[in-house]
Amino acid sequence: MAGFISFLENRVMPVAxxxxxxxxxxxxxxxxxxxxxxxxxxxxxxxxxxxxxxxxNEFMSGIFGxxxxxxxxxxxxATFDIMxxxxxxxxxxxxxxxxxxxxxxxxxxxxxxxxxxxPYKTMFTPExxxxxxxxxxxxxxxLMGSQGLFVAMLLAVLSTEIYRKIIQKKxxxxxxxGVPPAVSRSFxxxxxxxxxxxxxxxxxxxxxxxxxxxxxxxxxxLLVGPLNALGSSMIGAIVCVLLVxxxxxxxxxxxxxxxxxxxxxxxxxxxxxxxxxxxxxNAELPNVVTTQFFDLWIYAGGSGATLALVILMLLRAxxxxxKNIGRLSIGPGLFNIxxxxxxxxxxxxNPLLIIPFILAPVVLVIISYLAMSFGxxxxxxxxxVPWTTPLIISGYLATGGKISGSILQLVNLIVSLLIYYPFFxxxxxxxxxxxxxxxxxxxxxxAVSM
Numbered sequence: 001m002a003g004f005i006s007f008l009e010n011r012v013m014p015v016a017x018x019x020x021x022x023x024x025x026x027x028x029x030x031x032x033x034x035x036x037x038x039x040x041x042x043x044x045x046x047x048x049x050x051x052x053x054x055x056x057n058e059f060m061s062g063i064f065g066x067x068x069x070x071x072x073x074x075x076x077x078a079t080f081d082i083m084x085x086x087x088x089x090x091x092x093x094x095x096x097x098x099x100x101x102x103x104x105x106x107x108x109x110x111x112x113x114x115x116x117x118x119p120y121k122t123m124f125t126p127e128x129x130x131x132x133x134x135x136x137x138x139x140x141x142x143l144m145g146s147q148g149l150f151v152a153m154l155l156a157v158l159s160t161e162i163y164r165k166i167i168q169k170k171x172x173x174x175x176x177x178g179v180p181p182a183v184s185r186s187f188x189x190x191x192x193x194x195x196x197x198x199x200x201x202x203x204x205x206x207x208x209x210x211x212x213x214x215x216x217x218x219x220x221x222l223l224v225g226p227l228n229a230l231g232s233s234m235i236g237a238i239v240c241v242l243l244v245x246x247x248x249x250x251x252x253x254x255x256x257x258x259x260x261x262x263x264x265x266x267x268x269x270x271x272x273x274x275x276x277x278x279x280x281x282n283a284e285l286p287n288v289v290t291t292q293f294f295d296l297w298i299y300a301g302g303s304g305a306t307l308a309l310v311i312l313m314l315l316r317a318x319x320x321x322x323k324n325i326g327r328l329s330i331g332p333g334l335f336n337i338x339x340x341x342x343x344x345x346x347x348x349x350n351p352l353l354i355i356p357f358i359l360a361p362v363v364l365v366i367i368s369y370l371a372m373s374f375g376x377x378x379x380x381x382x383x384x385v386p387w388t389t390p391l392i393i394s395g396y397l398a399t400g401g402k403i404s405g406s407i408l409q410l411v412n413l414i415v416s417l418l419i420y421y422p423f424f425x426x427x428x429x430x431x432x433x434x435x436x437x438x439x440x441x442x443x444x445x446x447a448v449s450m
Contacts, residue, residue, distance in 0.1 A: 031091030042079030146271035274382025302338025308416035
């Protein structure tokens with residue numbers, strides 16, 4: 001175990017630290033977070049629209065009319081279907097902040113670049129027609145949502161990099177001192193914005209003369225497809241969980257580091273489930289692995305499924321240290337916040353507790369994935385339940401009102417208790433012995449003599 005800890009410190013930690021400090025990954029992570037409030041609001045309307053109570057649809061139709069569901073879901077479409085636009089602005093804004101250039105201008109240029117790269121056409125099936133026809137002059141809603149997420153991120157990074165390099169080289173129009181700052185910043189952005197849009201325009205023209213036809217098709221065929229296949233598999237989920245737990249074991253925020261790379265994939269998979277659930281709540285959903293899969297079924301109490309450990313400290317601890325940490329940690333733990341346990345117990349750099357800290361989430365991934373794949377438990381419906389939502393409630397809401405989601409959470413909690421228990425007993429016994437030794441007369445005399 002000492003060799004393993006040494007390997008983590010000397011080999012893994014330096015690489016992980018550099019990844020955690022990488023500007024572009026941080027900007028992507030923070031830009032995606034900008035969409036979370038909107039997705040949660042849209043999810044609330046989605047939950048209200050599909051409450052699983054017999055006679056609910058008839059009741060709502062009697063009060064609000066036959067079109068009540070269509071009108072209720074307007075906010076769902078207005079939040080989920082502009083995900084890529086928000087990310088386009090957010091990623092560019094956060095990246096420009098790190099380069100200390102005007103973030104508002106960078107965000108606006110990024111959105112313009114994203115729209116410039118998107119073909120204004122969509123497929124439409126007229127009423128009574130047997131086949132879809134192509135309609136031009138309209139912004140395709142599907143590409144403004146999760147399907148355009150990767151293109152939005154890539155162009156946000158590209159446009160901001162071009163923008164900041166031109167700004168830093170001072171190839172700008174400078175206005176006199178008496179000009180209002182807002183107007184001055186607009187003229188400063190004029191040349192960089194022109195160059196960015198010309199680059200994206202030329203890129204679009206070149207791609208339109210290939211078999212791909214648009215940058216969206218290139219990203220979908222060469223990037224999104226393989227990444228979705230990897231990110232949605234059980235093996236991919238296990239690898240991600242292992243990385244998260246290893247990084248946390250070193251004191252690094254594993255969820256933030258891994259999420260910076262994987263969040264776009266899981267968010268896209270989540271939205272695929274949301275669209276399928278919105279179309280038909282009883283339909284088979286396409287994906288098991290989504291953002292909610294990890295937040296609500298694997299990480300009860302926080303990374304490492306440490307709610308089980310907190311419960312053990314409250315109910316079975318004999319040492320005063322463990323009892324006190326349990327009392328301090330149960331409140332945050334119920335809302336999936338576990339820093340008091342991770343750093344207070346501690347789990348970080350603790351050879352004994354690192355074992356269940358890594359093992360428990362891996363076992364839970366296998367149990368949860370198989371249970372959902374075989375249809376024993378409902379898959380996440382795409383509802384963006386906040387990760388701080390307590391156990392039982394979150395499982396019910398995230399599966400579109402299926403009690404099986406809550407039952408699986410309870411099963412996972414019991415499994416986590418069983419995995420943590422022997423290691424907790426050893427650690428608690430060690431702390432109890434230390435306390436008894438320090439409170440014994442010999443220990444007191446030694447402390448006084450020192």
